[in-house]
């Protein structure tokens with residue numbers, strides 16, 4: 420038995436030990452009491468007491484026998500990822516994806532539908548709430564405690580308040596209290612971030628960037644954004660807008676007006692909307708039989724059509740994608756010089772358009788970067804396909820829930836369910 424029972428608050432040294440041991444078990448670094456004692460420096464009795472505390476709280480369970488290092492086999496311990504769930508939503512420009520994940524970040528259920536983010540914050544969040552309600556009644560998660568909610572949106576977010584700030588492609592969302600509304604509705608702690616940031620976190624923890632320390636994730640969708648990982652942590656910057664590469668100027672041509680109102684932005688020249696626009700131009704100018712056929716049949720052309728054209732050998736489509744990719748690569752060369760990442764991960768719907776785009780990005784990066792910065796640089800495609808935003812949003816929530824300050828608040832209750840105040844504690848720093 421533990422030598423203390425349900426304290427209202429933990430003494431600091433006790434909390435410190437409980438947090439340390441849980442982190443060692445959760446990360447897989449320690450699986451037995453012996454390993455915990457060895458890695459934490461705590462004595463055998465202290466470890467036993469703290470493990471009992473974690474087991475009483477339902478956070479850790481015994482799962483059979485571990486390897487023996489002489490003497491009898493030690494009991495194996497594991498983190499109970501099934502102790503609760505997190506709900507996630509990845510709101511894109513043209514779709515909503517929602518899901519629920521266990522406490523190891525594994526998606527249990529997910530669902531996607533077309534949606535226009537331009538319908539505004541009120542209508543969009545109402546739909547997200549309906550979908551969350553459906554998630555909570557699905558057999559896979561029914562009855563499990565809701566530990567937290569993570570939401571990614573396609574625009575700049577002030578991370579401390581969970582509000583989008585002047586998002587260029589989200590009219591009607593400026594300063595919309597996303598966190599407050601969802602938090603009140605579900606009585607749960609909620610974190611909101613830019614979609615490229617959550618996707619970067621997803622790649623870092625479960626995708627192409629696993630185990631990387633310094634990574635840049637580039638999302639090429641309707642718009643372009645990036646998420647920066649430095650020293651294994653997401654780097655959000657002072658306000659949360661770090662990595663907003665879509666609106667760096669790469670041209671002074673006054674005819675390319677961006678949706679942000681400025682001219683010559685990377686996104687206005689190489690994002691999905693720009694690729695679609697160039698496709699329509701090519702179709703109308705008689706430069707592409709393939710795209711003209713799509714335009715006649717569908718009445719519009721999107722970036723995926725141009726990707727298909729490129730794959731089927733349509734010269735105009737190949738040209739559009741390689742121009743866009745080269746421009747993205749040149750802008751990324753600046754990032755590479757500034758930031759010296761070990762890996763660039765390219766994701767987002769348009770990145771799935773074909774190999775031509777990725778090859779052109781590589782060309783642009785290598786041509787413009789210094790040899791030292793690109794000597795060991797790897798440029799990889801996302802491995803999480805359309806689920807990166809949801810998986811990343813789950814890890815955003817888990818990272819925040821298991822921070823020291825957060826755990827000090829919820830651990831006496833055994834669960835963060837209902838602790839709507841947690842995001843206010845945990846956003847004093849902007850590193851995940």
Ligand SMILES: [Zn+2]
Pocket residue numbers: 587665666677678679680681684686687
């Ligand atoms: Zn712009």
